[in-house]
Amino acid sequence: MKTLESAPPEAPPNRAAAAGGKSRGGPGSARRQRARTGWAYTGPTLFVVGAVTIFPILFSVVLSFTSVRMTYDGFRIESFTTGNYAALLQSAEWREALLFTVFYTVVTVFAELVLGTLAALILERLGAGRGWIMALLLVPWSLITVVSAQLWGYIYDASYGLATWFFDAVLGHAPVILGTPSSAVGGMMIADIWKTTPFVAIIVLSGLVMLDRDVFEAAEIDGLGAWSTFWRVTLPQLRPVIGIAVLFRILQAFGIFDLPFVLTQGGPGTATQSLAILGYKTLFQNLNMGPGAAIATSTALLVLVCCLLFLRAFRSQVSEGELR
Amino acid sequence: MTLSRRSLLAGTLAGAATTALAGCGSANTNPVAGQSTAIPEKPTTITWWCHRLTDRRNRDLAPLMIDAFERRHPTVKVRLLRSPSDTDTNRTTLTTQIASGSPTPDVYLGDVVWPGQFAHNSLALPLDQFVPKDYWKRYPAALIEACSGEGGVHAFPFFIDQSFLFYRRDLLDKHGLRVPRSWEELADSAARVRDSGDVASGFVWQGSVYEGLTVNFTEFLADAGGSVLGPDGSAVTVAGDAGERALTYLRDLVATGVSPSAVTTYIEQDSLDAFLNGSSLFLRNWAYAWAAANAEGAKTAGRVGVVPRPGFEGRDGAHSGLGGWSAFINPHTEKLGASLAFARFLAGDGGQEALLRESSYIPALSAALDSPLARRLNSPVIDNARKLELVPRPSSTPYYPKVSKALYTRANSAIGGSASVRASLSAMETEVRSALKGAVL
Secondary structure, eight states: OHHHHHOOTTHHHHHHHHHTOSOOSHHHHHHHHHHHHHHHHHHHHHHHHIIIIIHHHHHHHHHTTEEEEEETTEEEEEEEOSHHHHHHHHOHHHHHHHHHHHHHHHHHHHHHHHHHHHHHHHHHHOOTTHHHHHHHHHHHHHSOHHHHHHHHHHHHOTTTOHHHHHHHHHHSSOOOGGGSHHHHHHHHHHHHHHHHHHHHHHHHHHHHHHSOHHHHHHHHHTTOOHHHHIIIIIHHHHHHHHHHHHHHHHHHHHTOOHHHHHHTTTOSTTTTOOHHHHHHIIIIISOOHHHHHHHHHHHHHHHHHHHHHHHHHHHHHHHHHHHO | OOOOHHHHHHHHHHHHHHHHHHHTTOOOOOTTTTOOOSOOSSOEEEEEEEOOOBOTTSSBSHHHHHHHHHHHOTTEEEEEEEOOSSHHHHHHHHHHHHHTTOOOOSEEEEETTOHHHHHHTTOSOOOGGGSOGGGGGGSOHHHHHHTEETTEEOOEEEEEEOEEEEEEHHHHHHTTOOOOSBHHHHHHHHHHHHHTTSOSEEEEOOOSSSHHHHHHHHHHHHHTTOOSBOTTSOSBOTTSHHHHHHHHHHHHHHHTTSSOGGGGGOOHHHHHHHHHTTOEEEEEEETHHHHHHTSTTOTTTTSEEEEOOOBOTTSOOOEEEOEEEEEEEOTTOSOHHHHHHHHHHHHSHHHHHHHHHHOSSEESSHHHHTSHHHHHHOOHHHHHHTTSEEEOOSTTSTTHHHHHHHHHHHHHHHHHTSSOHHHHHHHHHHHHHHHHTTOOO
16 A cells, blocks of 8 residues: 555656756756646546546535436536435435445445465466366356356246256256345355355465565464464464455445346345445435445445455554564 | 656556546536438448347347338337346446447337436437427326436337236136135135145245335235325335335235245246145246247146236225336437437337237337237237236336335335334335435435
């Protein structure tokens, strides 16, 4: 994060230009010239980013505080209000969606972390076949979610699905996987874990291969067993990498949309209605701009807070680990 | 030249605020003011947004309609824009496009439940100003009601869709059963044939979490003598005795295994597949299933019968959900005259005759159903079309999607058994009531 913030190429000449702002000619003007060139080059990018990313985000924040009506001349903001957020907090549907999203995020991220780390540990021991196995592992991750969701849809299909057939053969009765709340949620989690565990595995593996070998040798000399080595040596050193993986996963899982959109449309009932699905339905199906924007804004805010809290907790742990 | 992050942010914020304020205060003026309503004399091209419709030979119907129109009006060319086949995606794409002020498409084919919401959100042109007062009388009243929203009628009816009960004639004959005259009889017959092992399930319909379940539920509700809203359109009456009878029946179908429990995930195609591959005795579906069931190569070809949906014992039957598609005009069209001509053609004598001749859709124009051509077709679907009592969904409210969602999510829970019938009905009632008030969440 830090490096990113100080990275923009225009920063050094910029600062220099500010420092030598009063002097005319000489190195100052050359620097200004360079800064100008820099701005000229980055200008189009900044404009596009501003127009397609920053402006829409800010506009949706503004919309979330308004009562909007669509007219022939476009959006008409009838009044500014905090009522959208009040409605959100009072809505049982929003609370259900929040609960589902949080529950879904916690379970899938945890499972992916455990399985991904296990996979990474195995991959690290592999010799010749590692490249092949890694390529195979990445297949689920490289599939577009809508496509993989369709595939899982076939597996879970209540009439001819593979999973349905399997359960029918083993249990003697065919469950309706996507038609019952608990199994629909579970099925969706499995589809997510199947798809994103490889991502976590690759990130953790990249951390594993960078670890300092000397520490492991020292641990061996000190007579530490494999189990203790993992918990006391490997894991603490992997924390920054795991932190990144978890952060990415929280961000993604919290915004889950495509899986329920393809698999269940939020059903059965409202059992798999995530915040993103609720926001989509409110905004684009019910055409309630204000409340829809409020759902989007609050979701973004919630995930931001979650990530910041996680980072803070993790950072202190990391430094503790380093101190030891 | 020193453009800091802060000034960038301030600039963007100011931009956002200006846009927000610019939106304030402008009136909802007539978007087509000053445009001629006459058919243009100079060559004009308009665009028509239409999903894939099929003719009798399973070819695309839209080009045939366009040809028929262009022959009558040589100055107007119609360019076809293919819309997504999924209704909700179709609507989302359209609303985004029209709300942003795009003049394309000029004319779009839209679902019969859209007008209430589209009128409220200025996504369709009000049409009463362009046609004589008695123009709409030529269509079924329930259909025109469905085409209306704030400010009158907003769509020219193109075709209607009706639901029927399809049955396996061969299997009923084999077991010495008659075509059921009530839902209770249907459940008994279905259970008998299923127990014999001739079919895996008795009766399939659409119970997934989507608009189709709203249709199924409102049909059974009408069968039981109820309705979602009272006659004045504001009282919510869904949770009465009729609601309980309807929902209990549907739930029992699943609980007793007459319908497979997978029916709670079925949309039209799933139920049709189950019927076509021979695993179900009865099917509730739209009219198009008749052609599909008798298509060459279908297992069921020549073995299927179709009747109006029965009713509950002691009550009238023959209710059919009102479905169908209509031609809307984009309020931002820059070719009003040509667009009106095309939309009116689709709804008028010429278009309706072409529709009847080329496809198996049911014409919206009442007169077309009585025409000699209609009689010559000898189709049980067309012959029955006028006998059915159409059950509209409460779609004239601008908040219809929310109303429908309350119906289908709660009905789905009750049918699947994860909530009781009573609890589901009372939740339905609460949610429909708050939706009608405009409560958005």
